[in-house]
Amino acid sequence: MKTLVDMKGQKIAGEMLSRYHSGNIPPLLIFHGPDGTGKWSAAEAFVHQNLCDVGTACGSCPSCRKVMRGEHADFIQFPEAKTAIGDEEDPAPFTIRWLLQTRICFTPFDGELRFVLFPRADLILNEAETALLKTLEEPPDHSRFIFIVSDLELLKPTVQSRGIAIPFQRMPDISVSEITGETNPEILELLGGSLHxxxxxxxxxxxxxxxxxxxxxxxxxxxxxxxxxxxxxxxxxxxxxxxxxxxxxxxxxxxxxxxxxxxxxxxxxxxxxxxxxxxxxxxxxxxxxxxxxxxxxxxxxxxxxxxxxxxx
Ligand SMILES: [Zn+2]
Known part of the structure; x- marks a missing residue:
């Protein structure tokens, strides 16, 4: 299981994230930076660590096992696609109304916290975003949101102001090399500090x-x-x-x-x-x-x- 300790080449993000533990995680974290710099895997590692029964992403407790099977009910990952507000009466899964009416309004299943991850927060459509903003303005005690976006500017200032921005940067070649095992200097140069x-x-x-x-x-x-x-x-x-x-x-x-x-x-x-x-x-x-x-x-x-x- 990946842990935050494994985060390579992202010193600032790693340090910022290591300061947050279940008690003090802000309602919205915004992971931003170029594609292929480890935002998504860092978000997963962060969630795993905070859902783990002993807080280390140990890999063997019941929570970790659920996370690894992709079955943890308190970790909701939206698809990498447009997110709509959803039907008022009968919202489809992975719409904002579905999230609010069938998930956020209840306490988490297992532990104290639930995490909601949007891997493409820039694709949350207007109406959906407005509905979600209301929730972010008065965040429920038990739910935390993580937005991932390649550029902070793709989010409206009203959204930006609700969250803590966690910056990801292009990585030094040595980190790319450690992660991928790639040693060809020409390829490392063309990768330009990203795994994308x-x-x-x-x-x-x-x-x-x-x-x-x-x-x-x-x-x-x-x-x-x-x-x-x-x-x-x-x-x-x-x-x-x-x-x-x-x-x-x-x-x-x-x-x-x-x-x-x-x-x-x-x-x-x-x-x-x-x-x-x-x-x-x-x-x-x-x-x-x-x-x-x-x-x-x-x-x-x-x-x-x-x-x-x-x-x-
Ligand atoms: Zn565990």
Whole structure:
């Protein structure tokens, strides 16, 4: 069982959390920071520790065993999805009215405290948020809330002001290395202190992409092939590489840009290549229909011009 002691590379969050014990846990804790920096596993460890009968996440008491089976009735984890307010009469599970009418209004089943975790607090819809805010303004003695969010600014000031913010930061490479066992400096650099992309760099797609980029840098025909390959990979295709992890198409293309930058860094025309890739990455996230083929078209056109311009 994970404990708070296992938290690596998150000194501030670890110290803050270790100060809270069942008697003094604030009604709302907001874990915020970049994806892949351990917010969710820290939240779970924190809850486990505080539900454990001896307060150490011992792993063997009845409470710990329930937690490990995912059956502890006093640990309610909402799904990583939009949270609605729910029907007034008959609210569906994991809506706010369901939470308030069928859970929060009762005392916990086992111990003194109940924990409610929202792994994507930014996806609590407006009405739902208003209803929840009322509860947070007069929090019940027996329930504690944990919100997880990649950026504090995604929450309304009224919500922020109700909670204690627990900051998570990008981790030093040495911590990432300790957690994952990864020692390749290139991969550690591309991870940039977060575990979010780790499954990508473990997949065959990373090696395939990197190899194709290296080939593309060496010959115009291979560069054309790289462009064709990139266009042939739609979201479904990409997701087959990661059954466990749901990267968006944009994220994969973003990683493609990162690897391009990495490969450009040793090229004699690296400054020009960097400009081209930055320009591509900068426009990538603008949600304009038909933009993507245009951007990749321009990217490859520019790469071709710089990589293989005639020497005379
Ligand atoms: Zn225990």
């Amino acid at each position: 992309l780790y499954p990508f760099f473990q997949s065959s797609l990373y090696h395939e992409m990197k190899e194709k980029i290296q080939e593309g840098f060496s010959h115009p025909m291979s560069l054309l092939e790289l462009e064709k390959w990139l266009h042939s990979q739609d979201k479904k295709h990409f997701s087959e590489y990661f059954p466990e992890k749901d990267y968006s198409y944009d994220e994969i293309i973003d990683i493609f840009g990162m690897i391009l930058l990495k490969e450009s860094s040793t090229h004699p025309s690296r400054n020009e290549l960097n400009e081209i890739v930055f320009d591509f990455k900068k426009n990538l996230h603008r949600d304009v229909p038909g933009l993507f083929p245009y951007l990749t078209g321009r990217l490859f056109h520019n790469l071709m011009a710089v990589l293989f311009r005639s020497k005379n």
